Amino acid sequence: SILEIKTTVICPATQKHVxxxxxxxxxxxxxTGEDYLSTTLPYIESQSFSVQWxxxxxxxxxxxxxxxxxxxxxxxxxxxxxxxxxxxKQLYDLYLIAIxxxxxxxxLRDLTSDHLPLLRNISKKGKESIQKQYxxxxxxxxxxxxxxxxxxHLHVHFTSLNYDAPGCGVxxxxxxxxxIMNLEADPQYYQNRTITYTLRADDNLLLRFREAGRC
Amino acid sequence: SILEIKTTVICPATQKHVxxxxxxxxxxxxxTGEDYLSTTLPYIESQSFSVQWxxxxxxxxxxxxxxxxxxxxxxxxxxxxxxxxxxxKQLYDLYLIAIxxxxxxxxLRDLTSDHLPLLRNISKKGKESIQKQYxxxxxxxxxxxxxxxxxxHLHVHFTSLNYDAPGCGVxxxxxxxxxIMNLEADPQYYQNRTITYTLRADDNLLLRFREAGRC
Numbered sequence: 001s002i003l004e005i006k007t008t009v010i011c012p013a014t015q016k017h018v019x020x021x022x023x024x025x026x027x028x029x030x031x032t033g034e035d036y037l038s039t040t041l042p043y044i045e046s047q048s049f050s051v052q053w054x055x056x057x058x059x060x061x062x063x064x065x066x067x068x069x070x071x072x073x074x075x076x077x078x079x080x081x082x083x084x085x086x087x088x089k090q091l092y093d094l095y096l097i098a099i100x101x102x103x104x105x106x107x108l109r110d111l112t113s114d115h116l117p118l119l120r121n122i123s124k125k126g127k128e129s130i131q132k133q134y135x136x137x138x139x140x141x142x143x144x145x146x147x148x149x150x151x152x153h154l155h156v157h158f159t160s161l162n163y164d165a166p167g168c169g170v171x172x173x174x175x176x177x178x179x180i181m182n183l184e185a186d187p188q189y190y191q192n193r194t195i196t197y198t199l200r201a202d203d204n205l206l207l208r209f210r211e212a213g214r215c
Numbered sequence: 216s217i218l219e220i221k222t223t224v225i226c227p228a229t230q231k232h233v234x235x236x237x238x239x240x241x242x243x244x245x246x247t248g249e250d251y252l253s254t255t256l257p258y259i260e261s262q263s264f265s266v267q268w269x270x271x272x273x274x275x276x277x278x279x280x281x282x283x284x285x286x287x288x289x290x291x292x293x294x295x296x297x298x299x300x301x302x303x304k305q306l307y308d309l310y311l312i313a314i315x316x317x318x319x320x321x322x323l324r325d326l327t328s329d330h331l332p333l334l335r336n337i338s339k340k341g342k343e344s345i346q347k348q349y350x351x352x353x354x355x356x357x358x359x360x361x362x363x364x365x366x367x368h369l370h371v372h373f374t375s376l377n378y379d380a381p382g383c384g385v386x387x388x389x390x391x392x393x394x395i396m397n398l399e400a401d402p403q404y405y406q407n408r409t410i411t412y413t414l415r416a417d418d419n420l421l422l423r424f425r426e427a428g429r430c
Contacts, residue, residue: 026376028354030392139243139430144385161241161386161413169379170359170388177245177411196392198376215354 025201028171029209033192036109043208044106044152051153057081058101068096069129076121077101080129083157085166091136094160098122105154108147108174108195113187119180122156130158144173147195148205171198240416243386244424248407251324258423259321259367266368272296273316283311284344291336292316295344298372300381306351309375313337320369323362323389323410328402334395337371345373359388362410363420386413 031040056062058079071077078098082088086095100118105111111119127138142159146167149155156176159165167173182189199206209215246255271277273294286292293313297303301310315333320326326334342353357374361382364370371391374380382388397404414421424430 026355028356028376140241141243142384142386161243164384168384168386169357170383170385170390171357171376173385175385175411177409181409194392194396196390 026198027201027206027215028196028198029206029215030194030196032194035209035212035214039208039212039214040109040148040205043205047204049152051151054099054151054153054155055103057099068133069125071121071125072101073121074101076118078118078122078126078156080126080158091134092160093163093165094130094134094136094141094158095163095165096126096130096158098126098156098158100154103153106152107149107154108145108179108190110154111179111183111190113183116180116183119176119183123176123180126156126158136160142168142173143176144168145176145179146172147174147197148172148199171196241413242416242421242430243411243413244421244430245409245411247409250424250427250429254423254427254429255324255363255420258420262419264367266366269314269366269368269370270318272314283348284340286336286340287316288336289316291333293333293337293341293371295341295373306349307375308378308380309345309349309351309356309373310378310380311341311345311373313341313371313373315369318368321367322364322369323360323394323405325369326394326398326405328398331395331398334391334398338391338395341371341373351375357383357388358391359383360391360394361387362389362412363387363414386411 053062057064057067063081066081067079068082069080078100080096080098083095083097086093100122102118105115123143126143127141130136130141131138140161142157142161142165144157144159145155146157157165157167157173159168179190182193186192199209206215268277272279272282278296281296282294283297284295293315295311295313298310298312301308315337317333320330338358341358342356345351345356346353355376357372357376357380359372359374360370361372372380372382372388374383394405397408401407414424421430
């Protein structure tokens with residue numbers, strides 16, 4: 001029913017959780033390739049965000065029973081599993097994540113034409129697996145990357161087109177088919193292109209951009 | 216308050232209204248430049264969608280009192296006015312539309328580098344007008360075009376970043392800054408590029424794609 005209301009209960013909630021769900025002013029950043037090198041990359045490195053939990057999944061130390069599909073190839077392989085936002089009880093809000101085996105691809109910004117075989121493999125086998133496992137065809141899927149991502153290890157989102165998934169807005173999502181076409185046209189596209197995205201007013205990266213006089 | 220619920224009452228409602236608000240399966244189309252010429256353009260022309268209501272606005276025969284800003288230049292000019300979805304009572308869901316004076320630009324697909332002065336003018340003066348009229352700075356605005364648009368006369372959407380506006384998803388919205396960069400890099404970008412978008416399962420254009428064996 002369209003009158004159904006879905007809720008998420010977080011208990012106990014930390015200050016970080018409260019902050020995440022509080023309405024927050026968003027601001028636009030137009031990040032040039034130069035901005036990435038001078039501002040964003042040093043910020044990411046200074047935070048030393050841990051992706052150990054991702055490595056635990058890739059090494060089957062965690063969530064091994066949740067894996068829907070795996071291509072073990074170290075260069076072009078990935079693991080596909082349901083996102084935690086999806087309870088898997090119905091298909092309208094289908095949401096899976098493909099996490100690549102290759103390490104040290106932090107985000108869209110690191111992609112070059114060298115990664116085309118990886119990206120095409122994720123597109124093809126991700127869609128095939130979802131068709132096989134859930135009976136949902138590729139023409140009902142939105143397949144995209146986030147920039148900025150919420151963690152700096154390359155992953156691809158697969159969501160149902162009928163689901164208005166959080167983070168599928170034009171200011172954060174990049175369709176995998178567009179990413180592939182951009183890299184086919186220009187191997188250094190994501191090193192040079194100005195990418196527009198939004199940050200919360202209290203995001204530390206936004207403060208860095210402000211300090212750099214870039215917004 | 217975040218507990219506030221906003222409703223829209225449509226009375227009397229036609230079958231078309233009911234259809235619009237019914238939950239409908241969406242399907243993905245990957246439209247090549249060739250598909251546009253062989254399938255989409257003939258469809259648009261066969262429908263002879265009327266944009267007389269747009270011409271009435273441009274000619275001040277309708278809604279003249281709602282115009283926030285106008286640049287009357289026949290080549291690079293436009294009219295800026297609030298979208299009907301915005302009641303103008305608060306800024307969080309700010310929504311304005313810039314409608315170009317030039318006719319015969321149906322959509323993104325018709326844009327070439329010849330239109331860069333028009334697009335840059337809309338970007339610059341649209342943002343300046345919204346700053347002046349509503350005190351909202353450019354870094355809080357999402358500025359984009361739809362493809363497919365809901366009517367085939369070029370127009371640009373200006374919405375508040377804090378507002379999750381309908382149609383601002385990656386599968387329909389194209390940021391104006393990206394459109395400008397794409398045309399700077401390739402004058403024929405929008406004639407040649409494959410553009411991904413979604414259509415409702417009962418959309419007549421989707422039926423045309425099906426007949427052409429393209430989905």
